Amino acid sequence: MSDFRQSLTPARPSGVLSAVYRAWLSHPRWSLAVKGAVAASLAWSVGLVAPAPFAEYPYYAPLGAVLATTSTVVRSVRDSLQSVAAVLVGAIIARAVALLPLPGPLELTVVVGLALLCVGWRIFGEMGSWAVMSAIFVLILGSGDGADYIGSYAGLIVVGAAIGIGINLLLPPLPLTPSELALGRLRDGLAEQVESLAGWLENEGPLAPDEWERRRQQLVPTVERARTAVAQTREASRANVRVRYKGNQHWVDSQTRRAGALGVSADVVDEIVRLLVEWEREGRDDVALGQQLRPEFASTLRALAEALRTAVTRDAGNDTDAAKEAAKEAAEAVDRLDESIEGLRQVVRTAQRSSEYDYFVAGALIVKLARGADALRA
Known part of the structure; x- marks a missing residue:
């Protein structure tokens, strides 16, 4: 724990x-x-x-x-x-x-x-x-x-x-532990999918549409269960005397914030996978990234996965040393993600100047990544 x-x-x-x-x-x-x-x-x-x-x-x-x-x-x-x-x-x-x-x-x-x-x-x-x-x-x-x-x-x-x-x-119900577990499963599921996507781009190249569409759909139930669990906790906290003691209010507020951040992150990951399935697939001449941009994009995806894994503790609503250290670690992970996104942005600009491709889809992917970073920073 x-x-x-x-x-x-x-x-x-x-x-x-x-x-x-x-x-x-x-x-x-x-x-x-x-x-x-x-x-x-x-x-x-x-x-x-x-x-x-x-x-x-x-x-x-x-x-x-x-x-x-x-x-x-x-x-x-x-x-x-x-x-x-x-x-x-x-x-x-x-x-x-x-x-x-x-x-x-x-x-x-x-x-x-x-x-x-x-x-x-x-x-x-x-x-x-x-x-x-x-x-x-x-x-x-x-x-x-x-x-x-x-x-x-x-x-x-x-x-x-x-x-x-x-x-x-x-004895009012307050299902904080089940919603905490659901958020943890969502966080891990998102990070694992992002890491798998990065590994695929590095080792396999273009995506296999059927394979990645199946992986994208597999994550949907995890997202829905987490949203439902946190919504039930928020409702249970109303008129609930248990919220007012033993740090439960901090925990409820923390879960609400993290649920929002992970919800946006889930949308971001889903949109990135869908764009890559459509534009970075076998058989397309005008791919989104190509061999030149895949390594840099994969590196940024790994930075996103790291930020996802550390973000689970950054919203601790107390002043303990452990909470402060966790918040610092999460903030540093998001800073590294920002730096990686900026590096990717520079690589795309260089590629645009030296190529006949416009790389519009790559730009859209960068916008999605920046949205994910903003959500984890909030």
């Missing part, structure tokens, strides 16, 4: 307990499962002792509890409100259709059809499917005592959700 990580995370036990603790932090679903199970058990107990008619349907309370504990604090409140709204709409649809003189199969068809129309309503967000489930339950199970059933159904979900929200407030 890097000094940066050590400076931002709480002290950990050693030995077997340390391994278990790291595994626990790396798999936030484990804590969600525990919290969800506890919340569901509490909600079930409350449902059993609730006054009539609620006690007749205690199994609906755990639904609300599980819903509220399987997401972030802010989202659990929003999802709970949206699900209750969807439940009420589904129940109203079922009761309204039940008043019509329709045979059973047709009645169910109409209820499900109308409920499905409501699924996509923006007000329900991702909870629109609850309208369909509610409509079917109310139609089939609540035909005898519709008002009591609807009230119990919606009320118990609200109670269960309140219990789940309370547990979430006491």
Whole structure:
């Protein structure tokens, strides 16, 4: 573990307990499962002792509890409100259709059809499917005592959700470790692809389009997972008491900055590969680089890879010696990248003066590299 990580995370036990603790932090679903199970058990107990008619349907309370504990604090409140709204709409649809003189199969068809129309309503967000489930339950199970059933159904979900929200407030999720790992995989994946590209240009020459298109596509899931993980951490940090202590706010801010830098870097690497696949490929006479520029461009790519690998620690939000040393190392790597880009720029200008080619694509590649350097410097 890097000094940066050590400076931002709480002290950990050693030995077997340390391994278990790291595994626990790396798999936030484990804590969600525990919290969800506890919340569901509490909600079930409350449902059993609730006054009539609620006690007749205690199994609906755990639904609300599980819903509220399987997401972030802010989202659990929003999802709970949206699900209750969807439940009420589904129940109203079922009761309204039940008043019509329709045979059973047709009645169910109409209820499900109308409920499905409501699924996509923006007000329900991702909870629109609850309208369909509610409509079917109310139609089939609540035909005898519709008002009591609807009230119990919606009320118990609200109670269960309140219990789940309370547990979430006491033990809010903050998946910093998974997002840190996702950023690390993205950083390593980008650096490895850039280094492989440099080695190919040095040893193989023009790119094989199919091979490099496949490599480019292989990196896309890594980019998306990192963006999703950091977005989840940012959302989890809202209304989260854990952010305010043990350096977690520094860690959240650091991840946000590094996610932005690595996101721009991912776009830069993707654009460079696409340009080279199109313009530095076998069978083209007007290649982007040619034998004269490939070595210099490969050298600059290696400088970019070095800057990517060191940039992971430069945003440490504290004053420790390790953080300062990491920031210095990263800044020096970006400075070397700037120098390499400037050297490449001079080589391209010289090649333009002594050749019939315009090297416009080489100039575009330099612009991409400079954008990557700016992102890692920010």
